[in-house]
Amino acid sequence: MTRARSTTRSGIRREAIDAVGMLLTQVRSALFITGPGLTSESGLPHYRGIPGLLRKTANDARAIETALSIDTLQRKPKVTWRFLFAIDEQVCAAMPNRGHEVLVGLEHCLARTVILTVNVDRLHQRAGSHNVIEMHGALHDLRCPRCEISTRHAGYAGFPLPPLCATCGAVLRPDMPLFGEPLPPDAFTRLQTEIEIGFDIVVAVGVVTMFPYLARPILIAK
Numbered sequence: 168m169t170r171a172r173s174t175t176r177s178g179i180r181r182e183a184i185d186a187v188g189m190l191l192t193q194v195r196s197a198l199f200i201t202g203p204g205l206t207s208e209s210g211l212p213h214y215r216g217i218p219g220l221l222r223k224t225a226n227d228a229r230a231i232e233t234a235l236s237i238d239t240l241q242r243k244p245k246v247t248w249r250f251l252f253a254i255d256e257q258v259c260a261a262m263p264n265r266g267h268e269v270l271v272g273l274e275h276c277l278a279r280t281v282i283l284t285v286n287v288d289r290l291h292q293r294a295g296s297h298n299v300i301e302m303h304g305a306l307h308d309l310r311c312p313r314c315e316i317s318t319r320h321a322g323y324a325g326f327p328l329p330p331l332c333a334t335c336g337a338v339l340r341p342d343m344p345l346f347g348e349p350l351p352p353d354a355f356t357r358l359q360t361e362i363e364i365g366f367d368i369v370v371a372v373g374v375v376t377m378f379p380y381l382a383r384p385i386l387i388a389k
Contacts, residue, residue, distance in 0.1 A: 187370060190368055191273065191276075191277070191368065191370075194277065194367035194368045195277060195278040195279065195367055196277060196278060196279040196280070196365070196366045196367045196368075197273065197277055197279075197280050197281075197366055197367065197368045197369070197370060198280075198281050198282075198283060198361070198366040198368075198369045198370070198384055199270055199273075199280065199281070199282045199283070199369075199370050199371075199372060200283045200284075200369065200370070200371045200372065200374055200381055200384070201270075201282060201283070201284040201285070201286060201291070201371075201372045201373055201374070202284070202285050202286065202371075202372070202373045202374035202375050203218070203285070203286065203373060203375050204372070204373025204374065204375055205264075205266050205267070205286070205372050205373030206218060206261070206264075206286055206288055206290055206373070207373070208264040208265070208266055209261040209262055209263065209264045209267075209290060210257075210260075210261055211257060211258065211261050211288065213375075217231070217235060217254065217287070218254060218257065218258055218261075218286065218287065218288045218306070231250070232346045233346075234246050234247055234249075234250045235247060235250055235251075235345050235346055236345055236346040236347045237345045237346070237347045237348050238347060240338070240340060240345060244329040244338045245328055245329055247329075247345075248328055248329040248330070249328065251306075251323070251341060252323055252326075252328065254306065255306065255307070255322055255323040255324075258288045258306060258307075258322075259321075259322040259324075261288065261290065262290075262293075263290045263291075263293050263294035264290075266372065266373070267290055267291055267293075267294035267296070268294055268295075270282060270291065270294070270296055270372075271294050271295040271296050274295075274296060274297065274298070279298075279366075280298060281298050281299075281300065281361050281366070282296055282298065282299045282300065283300045283302060283358060283361075283381070283384070284299060284300070284301060284302065285302050285303050285374075285381070286301075286303070287301065287303050287304060287305050287306045287341075287343050288306060289301075289305055289306070289307060300354055300357050300358055300361070301354060302350060302351075302354045302355075302358070302380065302381075303343050303344060303350065303351075304341070304342045304343030304344060304351055304354075305319075305341075305342060305343060306341055306343060307319065307320045307321065307322060307323075307341075308320075308341065308342035308343070309330065309339045309340065309341060309342060310339065310340055310341075310342040311332035311334065311335060311337050311339055311340075312337060312338075312340055313332065313335050313337040314332060314334050314335045314337070316332065316334055317342060350380075355380065358380070358384070362384055366384070369384050
């Protein structure tokens, strides 16, 4: 008789979770790579790493990628910012889930932990994690493209459409890559530094797309 395999709500086999848990009792340092699958437990749908968006058709995908492109932000900033305001509303309503809380607990148990995330919602920090590398930046960090002043916010409530720099009046932008832009170099530099120090274990959680820069620390760990 074959015994049925037990799974969590996210579809992960409990045997796999138990195995990882056993390994974590034997290590001092760990790198956790997290993706959209983790925050989906907080009720946040994702489209290519952008939270709060749900693609139902190919037309939806084209609309999202066009609206959230650097070209549209520069030519029609209100279009981009309407999407960003909608994303912000969902992100602000979301709460860290049990997965985020477990990672906070592991941070307290292990000598050294690093979270490498492609999520831009800052739910890790809201849960209490400290050593987080944000490969795709953060939704609520705003930057002026003209005078390069950066500011951090809890959300966009009360901002005009589009938000303007208080110093020079230019349209602000989120400090995260839009479609058509490269990833921030500072995150790569920090990741490289952490990889050179090394980890006893690398664990991927909720990673939907294994980008090359995410696969590298896993391959090194093997």
